[in-house]
Amino acid sequence: MASVSKKTLLKIDGIDVSYGSINALKNVSMSVDEGSIVALIGANGAGKSTLLKAIVGQEPLVSGSIEYDGEVLYSVSGSSNGFGGGGRCHGVPTYDVVKKGIALVPEGRRVFADLTVEENLDMGAFMLKDEALVKRKKEEMFDFFPILGERRRQKSRSLSGGEQQMLAVARALMVSPRLLLLDEPGLGLAPLIVHEIFSKLRHINREDKVTVFVVEQNARLALKSSDDGYVMENGSIVLHDKASALLENEKVRAAYLGE
C-alpha cells in the first residue's frame, strides 16, 4: 500500500506495558511517518491512552522499544524473558520529552485551571529561553485561536470545554513541536467544536508540517482527517491501513462507524 517512501518519525517496536498483572499493551508495533496525520481508534479501555503515555515516558515499558527521529527514547534492558517481564525500562524522563520536539495534549485537556489563558501558554513554552520568541508564539496562537486571545487574562477554569481543548492544543504548539500527540481531543465536546478542532489539526499539519498522531473515539472524523489509521483492541493493534481504506473496511464500519 504505502508506496511513497517517507521518513519514519516515530517507531514503536513490540512494546508491552502492564498495570500490575494486567497487560494494557501487548506487543504493539506501529510507526508514524514525518508529515502525516495518523489516527488510532478503538473502544474505551483498549489501551490507546496507555500507548500515548508510554511515548512520553509516563508509563514504563515491560518490553520493546520506542524510537523517535532515529533516537531510542526508551528501551528495555536486562533479561527480558519473553513473557513480558524481567527487563527494566530505560529512557528519557517525561520532562525532557518535550525538548525532543514531542508535545502531548493529554486526555481531559488538563489545562491549569487557576492559571490564566496566557499563563497556560507561558507554561507550554517553559523550555524556551527566548522571551521574544515566547511572546511571538503567543500572538501566533491568539491569531490561530481568536477566542483565546479574547480570553487571555481569564482563568482557564472559566473557559468552556471546547475553549479549554483549544487552549490545550495551543499550549502544546507553543514549542513548535515536530510531533503532536493528542489524546481524545473530541471527548465530551459538541460535534461542531470537534470538527473545528480537527480542521485546525489539518491546518497545522499542512501549513506548519507538524506530524500528528491522534487517539480518538470519533472514528469517522479521525479517519477522514488522517493519512494512516490503526485499530486497537484489548491492548493489541488489530488493523493498520490507509485511513481511506479503513473507512471502507467492513469490520471497521460495523464496529466503529456504526453502519
Add this chain to the structure above:
Amino acid sequence: MGSAGMFFQHLMNGLTLGGIYALIALGYTMVYGILKFINFAHGDILMVGAYIGLFVFDLLRGSSPLGPWWIAAFFIAMLVSMVCCAFLGMLIERVAYKPLRKGSRLAPLLSAIGVSFILSNGAAWLFGTHSRKLEYPFDNSPISIGSVVITPHQIMVLVVAVVMMVLLKLFVGKSKMGKAMRATSLDGETAKLMGINSDMIISLTFGIGSALAACGGMLIALDYKVYATMGTMIGLKAFVAAVVGGIGNITGAMLGGFLLGLLETFGVAVFGIPQGFKDTIAFAVLIIILLVKPEGLLGKVEKEKV
C-alpha cells in the same frame, strides 16, 4: 487609656505576632500545595535559623557598641540564616523525603517527625539546653503614638513580614519559576509534559519555605529567646494557621497567620483570661471556623483525580 487606644494596641500586638505566624505558615502551605505532605520538621528549621542568625549576629557585632552597625549586622545575619536554611530544607527533602515519595503517604510523614527530633535534639546536644538571648539590634524602648505604645521591634517585624510576603506573591505570581510552581501544584503530571522538572520545583519550594521560616525564627527569637525546642509550639501554631487559611493556598496562609495572632491577643483582652490560657480561646475559635468551613478560609474542596 481609651477603648479605641486599647483596640489599636491589641491590633498592633496581634498583627506583629500574626506576621510571624504567617511567615512560617507559608512554608507548610507551599510544600503541601506541591506534595500534599506536611513537613513536620518545618518548626525545627525555624529554630536552626534562629541559632544561625544569633551566632552570625553576635560574631558580626562583636564588641562594638549599639549603633547603626548592629542593624546592618542583624540583617546580614538574617540573610545568611535564610540562605543556610534554604539549603538545609532542600537537603532534608533530598535525603529524608524524596526517597520515600513513591511509597505510602505516611512514610514521609514519619520521616519528617524523625527529622524534627534529630534537629531539636541535635541542637540541644550541640548548643546546650539553656536559652540564649538574641539582642535587639536597636534600642527597643517603646514609642508612644497617641495612646498606642509600639516597640521598634514590632515595627521591624511588620515591615519585614510584609516585604517578604509581597516578594513571595510577586515571585509566585509573575516569575516563570513561580508560575511553574503553581502549575506543578495544580497538576504535576501535566506540568512535566511542559518540560517542568518537578524535582527541581520541589527543591525550590522547600528552599523558599525554609528561608521564610528562618526569617520568622529570628524575628520571634528577639522576644522569646533561642532554644532547641523553640520551634515546636510556634511550628504547630503556624501549621494550624495554614490549615485554617486553607492549606495549599498562599494568601490563605498569610490570612490564617494574622488571624491566629489577632485571636490570641484579643482573646486575652476581651475575655480577660490569664495570658497562659490564650491558646485556648484562639484554638476554640479556629475549631469553630473549621467546623463551618472544613477546607479552610480560602481552601478549595479537594476533588479526587481520576
